[in-house]
Amino acid sequence: MSARDKGRADPLLERRARLLGPAYRLFYSRPLHIVKGEGTRLYDADGVEYLDAYNNVACVGHCHPRVVEALTRQAATLNTHTRYLGTGILDYAEQLLATFPPPLDQVMLTCSGSEANDLACRLACAATGASGFIVTGAAYHGVTATVAALSPSLGPGVALSRCARTVPAPSARWQASAEVGERFGASVREAIAALAADGIRPAALLVDTLFASDGLRPDPPGFLGPAVAAIRDAGGLFIADEVQAGFGRTGSEMWGFARHGLIPDLVTLGKPMGNGHPIAGVVGRSSVLAALAERTRYFNTFGGNPVSCAVGAAVLDVIRDEGLLANVLAVGASLAAGLRTLQARHQAIVDVRAAGLFAAVEIGAAPAGPSASERARGLVDALRDRRVLVGLSGPDDDVLKIRPPLVFTSADADILLSALDEALIEVA
Numbered sequence: 001m002s003a004r005d006k007g008r009a010d011p012l013l014e015r016r017a018r019l020l021g022p023a024y025r026l027f028y029s030r031p032l033h034i035v036k037g038e039g040t041r042l043y044d045a046d047g048v049e050y051l052d053a054y055n056n057v058a059c060v061g062h063c064h065p066r067v068v069e070a071l072t073r074q075a076a077t078l079n080t081h082t083r084y085l086g087t088g089i090l091d092y093a094e095q096l097l098a099t100f101p102p103p104l105d106q107v108m109l110t111c112s113g114s115e116a117n118d119l120a121c122r123l124a125c126a127a128t129g130a131s132g133f134i135v136t137g138a139a140y141h142g143v144t145a146t147v148a149a150l151s152p153s154l155g156p157g158v159a160l161s162r163c164a165r166t167v168p169a170p171s172a173r174w175q176a177s178a179e180v181g182e183r184f185g186a187s188v189r190e191a192i193a194a195l196a197a198d199g200i201r202p203a204a205l206l207v208d209t210l211f212a213s214d215g216l217r218p219d220p221p222g223f224l225g226p227a228v229a230a231i232r233d234a235g236g237l238f239i240a241d242e243v244q245a246g247f248g249r250t251g252s253e254m255w256g257f258a259r260h261g262l263i264p265d266l267v268t269l270g271k272p273m274g275n276g277h278p279i280a281g282v283v284g285r286s287s288v289l290a291a292l293a294e295r296t297r298y299f300n301t302f303g304g305n306p307v308s309c310a311v312g313a314a315v316l317d318v319i320r321d322e323g324l325l326a327n328v329l330a331v332g333a334s335l336a337a338g339l340r341t342l343q344a345r346h347q348a349i350v351d352v353r354a355a356g357l358f359a360a361v362e363i364g365a366a367p368a369g370p371s372a373s374e375r376a377r378g379l380v381d382a383l384r385d386r387r388v389l390v391g392l393s394g395p396d397d398d399v400l401k402i403r404p405p406l407v408f409t410s411a412d413a414d415i416l417l418s419a420l421d422e423a424l425i426e427v428a
């Protein structure tokens, strides 16, 4: 048993606080010290194995040999930047763009999802000549000054941009499916009117197509249609933030926007794109990308370097060659069915929402007991004690976020479901 498990003061916690300062936060009431990963498993410093049902970044599995091999081969050959000619970035761009519908024909590479959203905002402002943005009430789009100010989930300590208006993400209380699209579209029209009242024209509607930080709102597929029509009628663009939904998370397609039958003007990519290596980017129509280029140049020292492109290409190869979309659909469906069975047995679960290998289990308050968020936090810790890793999400931190690597198997799903069953009994 580690120092952490015995509750002794941990020298790592002290060093971390001293060296990194107080902005960094840890998961779990007894934090984990992870030293190794393989497939869907993580291992702590004592060699204890955990089932990873949380980390979407390692989409093809932790330390996938093909990705590691591509990375080390290119790192041992050359790593420079995009101001020399090179074929790696072009081969990767072709391979990536082939996964998008044809009007989306160009890509600009960055190093993080935050940078991708920041660049998408600049592109949208340049293309429209406008400055307003519409985001959801618990949106998260990243850490740069611009996108942090478009991320209400960071809390009241980070001021929302003067040029931003929020709309509520669809709610579980909007009962009729048909109503969701109309209500969400109507809120976007109201936000456009609120911007206009302050003399601001909208540059874009920026949404995560799975609404992950809003507690996961995938259904009904297609509900984004009226909102996107509203922003386009007002001269704005639709930016699909695919940092969470992209690279096959939903299983039915590579991209979350496809579930809505829409083609965005700009798409931002990140997290799973490099299976842990920092590569991200913006995909868009050449006509939309042109406006910024008329004003200025784009150079990002590390964005699109040969090592990152080799890694990105290996990730796409593995997604294709291992048939991961089909795996996501099959395992995701059985996981969602299992979670709904648990919902029928445990009154703590008030809702289950899922798309592919992303599931949200919304927890209710205990009658005359802990709040929904305390209960959800207790469940996350109880699962960690059973060596299963999940996270928390939602505006009220009352949603279990289950978002494993895409190589999650049915056997992994069964382990998760029985651990959750036990954890629910423990916290009941």
Ligand code: PMP
Binding pocket: 112, 113, 114, 115, 117, 140, 141, 142, 143, 208, 212, 241, 243, 244, 270, 271, 280
């Ligand atoms: N957009 C969304 C929807 C995200 O979930 C995140 C990261 N959690 C980001 C953008 C920012 O990405 P990064 O942390 O790579 O900057």
